[in-house]
Amino acid sequence: MESYVPEELAGANEAAVPDEASTDSAAVSASDIDVEIPLLQVRGLSQRFGPGCAYCAEPTIRGEESNRCPRCGSIWACRSLSFELYPGEILGVVGESGSGKSTMVKCLYFDEQASAGSMTVSSYENGSVNLFTRSAQQKRYIRNHVMGMVYQNPYLGLRMNFSSSGNIAEKLIAADHFHVGRIRERAADLLGKVEIPLSRMDEPPRNFSGGMQQRVQISKALANNPPLLLLDEVTTGLDLSVQAKVLDLIRSIQRELNVAMIVVSHDLGVIRMLANRTMVLRQGLIVEQGLTDQILEDPQHPYTQLLVHSLL
Ligand SMILES: Nc1ncnc2c1ncn2[C@@H]1O[C@H](COP(=O)(O)OP(=O)(O)OP(=O)(O)O)[C@@H](O)[C@H]1O
Ligand SMILES: [Mg+2]
Ligand SMILES: [Zn+2]
Numbered sequence: 001m002e003s004y005v006p007e008e009l010a011g012a013n014e015a016a017v018p019d020e021a022s023t024d025s026a027a028v029s030a031s032d033i034d035v036e037i038p039l040l041q042v043r044g045l046s047q048r049f050g051p052g053c054a055y056c057a058e059p060t061i062r063g064e065e066s067n068r069c070p071r072c073g074s075i076w077a078c079r080s081l082s083f084e085l086y087p088g089e090i091l092g093v094v095g096e097s098g099s100g101k102s103t104m105v106k107c108l109y110f111d112e113q114a115s116a117g118s119m120t121v122s123s124y125e126n127g128s129v130n131l132f133t134r135s136a137q138q139k140r141y142i143r144n145h146v147m148g149m150v151y152q153n154p155y156l157g158l159r160m161n162f163s164s165s166g167n168i169a170e171k172l173i174a175a176d177h178f179h180v181g182r183i184r185e186r187a188a189d190l191l192g193k194v195e196i197p198l199s200r201m202d203e204p205p206r207n208f209s210g211g212m213q214q215r216v217q218i219s220k221a222l223a224n225n226p227p228l229l230l231l232d233e234v235t236t237g238l239d240l241s242v243q244a245k246v247l248d249l250i251r252s253i254q255r256e257l258n259v260a261m262i263v264v265s266h267d268l269g270v271i272r273m274l275a276n277r278t279m280v281l282r283q284g285l286i287v288e289q290g291l292t293d294q295i296l297e298d299p300q301h302p303y304t305q306l307l308v309h310s311l312l
Pocket of ligand 2: 101102103
């Protein structure tokens with residue numbers, strides 16, 4: 001699998017053997033490369049649904065094309081996914097329905113216990129521990145400080161009967177902020193960022209439109225300034241004009257706060273607009289990953305070609 005080369009270093013490989021005419025190659029030194037430490041590193045993430053049997057003990061299922069075991073019916077929804085995410089970067093994840101996109105982010109957010117694999121985040125214990133093996137209490141801490149999640153279905157991410165400010169307060173309290181005045185100030189600030197009128201901050205999200213609910217979810221996910229945000233089909237089901245607003249918002253948050261994001265979408269327009277790099281999933285496997293422009297303009301894998309040509 002190809003490893004990520006930051007944009008400003010792309011082409012450094014060709015420059016590594018200096019040719020006499022070129023003096024530019026000296027600009028890229030080994031220490032420049034060391035500076036880029038991945039925020040998130042995922043190795044061999046696999047998730048099986050079903051009891052499993054001797055035949056499907058490994059995610060490869062003995063060379064079967066499908067991710068479904070022909071003997072016991074178990075499904076390997078994610079099969080040995082390995083990738084990294086750099087600080088402030090947006091990684092797009094695309095693939096047809098059932099390719100394992102939601103399962104992947106749910107495993108990263110500990111909504112589901114991954115069957116195998118490891119995950120490290122550089123801002124937690126210097127990236128030295130596999131987060132999948134942490135205690136439930138530590139996982140709660142990580143969910144409150146290191147990651148934010150925006151679900152496709154806002155009912156999963158919000159308490160619809162709490163006030164919007166209360167939703168944010170809940171997240172702040174979980175991170176040991178107890179000063180009522182400051183909590184309110186922060187809630188107002190966050191809701192302002194996502195353009196929810198202050199006059200409505202005490203209304204429950206159940207009163208809001210779909211686009212507004214997604215914006216409250218985004219502000220809640222950002223409450224404790226996590227370096228990593230996971231967004232699953234965040235614009236799916238919204239009107240085109242509302243979609244555009246939510247996408248603009250995500251872009252400006254990324255620019256302003258430099259949050260790294262994993263953006264899951266089956267909409268290649270969304271991926272084109274947001275993602276620096278893109279990963280293509282099929283039947284739980286990564287079939288292709290690279291710079292978004294390259295993936296969309298010049299897809300190499302037949303499956304990506306099909307996806308790009310049928311959907312663009
Ligand atoms: N809780 C579960 N129990 C059993 N199978 C599951 C479960 N969750 C997901 N799966 C299966 O895992 C595979 C991947 O599902 P997943 O929801 O991750 O796909 P997706 O790429 O997010 O699809 P979509 O684009 O439709 O949201 C599918 O075959 C699905 O049926
Ligand atoms: Mg999904
Ligand atoms: Zn099986």
